[in-house]
Each structure stands twice: as C-alpha cells, then as structure tokens.
Amino acid sequence: MVIAIVQDKDSNRLSQALVESNIRATKLASTGGFLKSGNTTFMIGIEEDRIEGVLALIKENCQSREQVMAPLSSIGGNVESYVPYPVEVQVGGATVFILPIDQFIQF
Amino acid sequence: MVIAIVQDKDSNRLSQALVESNIRATKLASTGGFLKSGNTTFMIGIEEDRIEGVLALIKENCQSREQVMAPLSSIGGNVESYVPYPVEVQVGGATVFILPIDQFIQF
Amino acid sequence: MVIAIVQDKDSNRLSQALVESNIRATKLASTGGFLKSGNTTFMIGIEEDRIEGVLALIKENCQSREQVMAPLSSIGGNVESYVPYPVEVQVGGATVFILPIDQFIQF
Numbered sequence: 001m002v003i004a005i006v007q008d009k010d011s012n013r014l015s016q017a018l019v020e021s022n023i024r025a026t027k028l029a030s031t032g033g034f035l036k037s038g039n040t041t042f043m044i045g046i047e048e049d050r051i052e053g054v055l056a057l058i059k060e061n062c063q064s065r066e067q068v069m070a071p072l073s074s075i076g077g078n079v080e081s082y083v084p085y086p087v088e089v090q091v092g093g094a095t096v097f098i099l100p101i102d103q104f105i106q107f
Numbered sequence: 108m109v110i111a112i113v114q115d116k117d118s119n120r121l122s123q124a125l126v127e128s129n130i131r132a133t134k135l136a137s138t139g140g141f142l143k144s145g146n147t148t149f150m151i152g153i154e155e156d157r158i159e160g161v162l163a164l165i166k167e168n169c170q171s172r173e174q175v176m177a178p179l180s181s182i183g184g185n186v187e188s189y190v191p192y193p194v195e196v197q198v199g200g201a202t203v204f205i206l207p208i209d210q211f212i213q214f
Numbered sequence: 215m216v217i218a219i220v221q222d223k224d225s226n227r228l229s230q231a232l233v234e235s236n237i238r239a240t241k242l243a244s245t246g247g248f249l250k251s252g253n254t255t256f257m258i259g260i261e262e263d264r265i266e267g268v269l270a271l272i273k274e275n276c277q278s279r280e281q282v283m284a285p286l287s288s289i290g291g292n293v294e295s296y297v298p299y300p301v302e303v304q305v306g307g308a309t310v311f312i313l314p315i316d317q318f319i320q321f
C-alpha cells in the first residue's frame with residue numbers, strides 16, 4: 001500500500017492524474033508532518049509492479065519546488081503576508097510510505 | 108491490521124456490528140477510492156485468528172448490492188435526480204486491506 | 215510506521231513533544247476505538263532504532279490516568295454533567311500499532 005502525504009494545493013492535480021491512470025485512491029484530510037500547511041493523505045492499494053508508476057505520478061505532481069512569489073501576490077489561493085520584493089518560496093513536496101499488504105479484498 | 112473503506116451509508120451499521128462483537132475500530136472520514144461518494148475508513152487492530160470474523164462482518168454489512176430505486180424516491184437520505192421509472196442502482200461495497208502488524212501496544 | 219490513536223485532549227501535548235524531539239507526525243481526525251471521545255490518529259514514519267523513543271513520548275504524554283473531578287468542574291475544557299462530590303475519572307490512553315515499512319521516500 002502506498003501512503004502519500006501531499007500538500008493540499010497539489011492534491012487535486014494528483015487525484016486527477018491517478019484517475020487518468022485508472023488508479024483508485026482513498027483520501028484523508030490531514031495536518032502536520034514534513035509539510036507545514038494542511039495536507040492530504042492518499043491511501044493507494046496497488047499491485048507491486050505498478051508501484052513505480054504511482055511514485056512517478058506523485059513525483060511529477062507533488063515534488064518540492066521553488067516558486068517565485070511576486071510582491072503582494074498570493075500563493076495557493078491564500079493571500080500571504082506583504083512582501084515588497086519577489087522571493088522564492090518552497091512549495092509542494094510529498095512524504096511517501098510503502099507498506100506491505102497481506103491481503104486485498106473487494107466486497 | 109484491517110483497513111476497510113466503506114460507504115458512509117453502511118458505516119453506522121458496521122460500527123454497531125463491530126461493537127456487538129466487542130471489536131474496537133477507529134474511524135476516519137475519507138473520500139474517493141473505489142466508492143464514489145463519501146466514505147469511512149475503519150482501522151481495526153485485531154488478532155490474526157479473528158480477522159475472518161471481521162471480514163464476515165464487513166461483508167454482511169457493506170457488500171455491494173443492487174437496490175431498486177422507485178420513481179422520485181431518495182437513496183441513502185439524499186434525493187437523487189428525477190427518475191420516471193424504477194431502476195436498479197449499485198450501493199455499498201467495501202475495499203479491505205489487511206496489513207501485517209509488528210507490535211500492538213496499549214498505554 | 216507508528217500509528218498512535220490518542221485522545222484529543224492529549225493531542226497537542228504529544229504534537230509538541232514530537233516537534234521538540236524533531237519527529238515529524240501526520241495527524242488525522244478520528245473517532246471511536248478504545249477511546250470513547252474524539253481522538254487523533256498520529257502517523258509517524260520513523261527509523262526502527264528511534265521507535266522506542268517515540269513510544270516513550272506517547273506513554274509520557276498520553277498514558278491512561280485517573281483524574282479527580284471536583285464537583286461542578288469541567289474536564290478537558292468541556293463542562294461535564296453535574297456531579298455533587300469529587301469523583302475519579304479515567305482520562306487519556308493511547309492505542310499504538312507498529313507497522314513494517316517497505317520503503318520511505320521524500321519528494
């Protein structure tokens with residue numbers, strides 16, 4: 001089972017990418033962890049030979065990256081505190097755990 | 108550990124069945140996954156020889172089933188879009204993962 | 215991975231203790247389980263040789279304990295029902311699962 005904790009701002013994009021790849025994910029609202037703001041925990045039950053593909057999707061959509069924040073601009077929909085000059089901020093990032101599964105059942 | 112993702116409409120019934128069997132479950136609100144609408148994720152820490160019993164309870168209370176929807180009726184408390192004749196809809200269903208546990212501690 | 219389910223009233227204290235020990239935890243709002251009231255599920259990805267330390271922090275901050283409830287007093291911020299004499303009530307407690315991890319990745 002892949003457990004991925006991603007920032008809320010990347011959550012929709014990852015959801016869509018998973019749906020396009022026909023991968024089902026259960027989402028839980030979460031807080032804390034490596035990521036400072038609110039985040040989303042994805043639980044993805046997946047066959048072992050498809051884990052690499054899931055990791056690639058997570059990396060593609062959620063990887064930690066720098067974003068230039070223009071003066072007085074907003075990031076991720078929230079108006080941040082006033083900054084009089086452009087600054088680089090770190091956004092995104094994902095914490096991923098792969099747990100072994102004994103059994104998967106669908107009723 | 109049994110992780111079961113069930114539709115919200117089956118969640119209360121499963122909770123009650125678990126309590127009656129003296130099985131403790133922690134519940135988390137979740138979305139997405141195989142089930143389209145809102146769902147509930149049950150985390151159940153249980154000895155290996157009782158897993159079969161837990162699976163039976165989940166199957167009994169949550170199994171995917173057809174429900175005849177009468178014209179203008181509502182399903183699961185929500186008024187669905189107008190349907191002029193009775194139709195069968197799929198309700199319920201559970202996605203279950205069994206994860207190995209290294210240790211269980213109660214403080 | 216350490217999964218700890220603790221009472222909401224102990225959640226902040228545990229969060230702080232983990233931060234002070236430089237341990238990242240993801241928190242999920244949960245209900246039910248061994249603990250009657252609302253609780254918080256901590257997911258903590260940690261190297262095996264640090265698990266003992268995490269368990270010690272959980273025990274220190276969340277262990278089940280008795281609390282004397284004075285007449286008409288409130289416990290955990292909520293006004294409880296009227297009690298005309300001091301009584302002992304059980305508070306706290308933690309349910310902890312340690313799950314094996316196949317892989318941990320940070321993007």
Ligand code: NI
Pocket residue numbers: 066088
């Ligand atoms: Ni730079």
Ligand code: NI
Pocket residue numbers: 173195
């Ligand atoms: Ni039919």
Ligand code: NI
Pocket residue numbers: 280302
């Ligand atoms: Ni006593």
